[in-house]
Amino acid sequence: MPQFWRPVRTLLGLLLRRPLVGTCVIPILPDGRIVLIQRRDSGCWGLPGGLVDWGEDIATAAKRELLEETGLDLINVGRLIGVYSDPERDPRFHSACVALEAYVDGNFFIRDKAEVMRIEAFTVDAIPRGNLAHDHDQQLQDYFNGATVLA
Structure with a gap:
């Protein structure tokens, strides 16, 4: 490889090998139930969310992802639950996720059918814990514990 390409290759590696930034929403309906989506890629239930777009x-991003995946409107952002950045938290790629509590309203409607199979609202006791997508079990546990974490 010519000497010229070595610094270019190094620079591209530095620019492209970075964790992606995303957000997860813990959507709280007016009646207190929590909304989860069933993911098409794994069949697991999880929190709505996704990657932050450039310039966003x-x-x-939380409002957009919530609307795309559930049809719900984000009325008010509650508290920060945490920032989750374990390289193993998402099996697809290394991502850092900012988890937020959000008060939501509206009617369920899947706009992103390639990603979402079902939407359902759960009481706290009915959430299918133990096998949620990514690290969403941990995010919900931190939420219920009233914690704000850097993990």
């Missing part, structure tokens, strides 16, 4: 802030 976390709150805007």
